Amino acid sequence: MPESFAIRPATRSDGAFLADMVVEAANWRPGSARPRHEVLGSPEHSRYLAGWMRPGDAGFVATSPTGEPIGAAWYRMFPRSDPGFGYLATGVPELIIGVRPIWRAHGVGRALLQRLAAHAASAGYQRLSLSVERGNFAATLYRSEGFAVTQPTSGRDIMVKRLR
16 A cells, blocks of 8 residues: 655656656546557657657656655646647646556645646746546546636546636
């Protein structure tokens, strides 16, 4: 049973782990896992990783007591001409989050969301957006952290959190 974890800023060298977390996020539905190469080979998912730590990127990585990465949350800016799943508007960063299954429901995702939202607010952003597929249990966490559905789309919702 997981006990404790730490959170640190993400670095350029975390790119491979962030790729793992994109795969975790894409494969949230039990019993319907897509192969890693298929998820990462698709432009709609690879956009969250390509050129990681480009200007405007920020994120955090949760680590186990042994220092192993167990979860990550990060945001990127996308142009209107090439939006992500959770694109809301120009100047609104879109967040991505993933947590290893054994560490879910232990506060890791919540701590990562809170840290990333605080960072985005301190960087001057007014809102954060994300996309969640309907039926994903993570939507309950997002709502409890102040995210609200703003743009329902086919099978997924765009959620936004206003930052103070």
